[in-house]
Amino acid sequence: MRSKKDCEKSDVLGKLDKVADTLESASNQLSGVVTQQQLDLVREKVTAFESELAYSKEGIEVLAHRSAAHANEADLADSILSEKLNSLERDFAGLRALALSGFALGTIALMGLIIFAVF
Numbered sequence: 001m002r003s004k005k006d007c008e009k010s011d012v013l014g015k016l017d018k019v020a021d022t023l024e025s026a027s028n029q030l031s032g033v034v035t036q037q038q039l040d041l042v043r044e045k046v047t048a049f050e051s052e053l054a055y056s057k058e059g060i061e062v063l064a065h066r067s068a069a070h071a072n073e074a075d076l077a078d079s080i081l082s083e084k085l086n087s088l089e090r091d092f093a094g095l096r097a098l099a100l101s102g103f104a105l106g107t108i109a110l111m112g113l114i115i116f117a118v119f
Helices: 006-116
Strands: none
Touching: none
């Protein structure tokens, strides 16, 4: 036979067991809530990073297109400058030839005048 004291102990232990189960269940639910909040926060940050990455990708593509356009312009300018340089070199060579021809012609004319004056 069980005594009243044993019965009360068993009721108290049963109630304490129920309270412990309830506390464990509440703790698990709170852990789930905290974990879900952390997951939501991570999901928001990932979404923000994805949008920033997409924006950066678009910016890099625009920069690449502009750089390609500038490279084409620089290539065109280089070819035009190269043509101008070749033209200037030809003109300089022509002027040098004219100057040397003028010097030779002047020398010949001076010699002719000296010879004419002597004879």
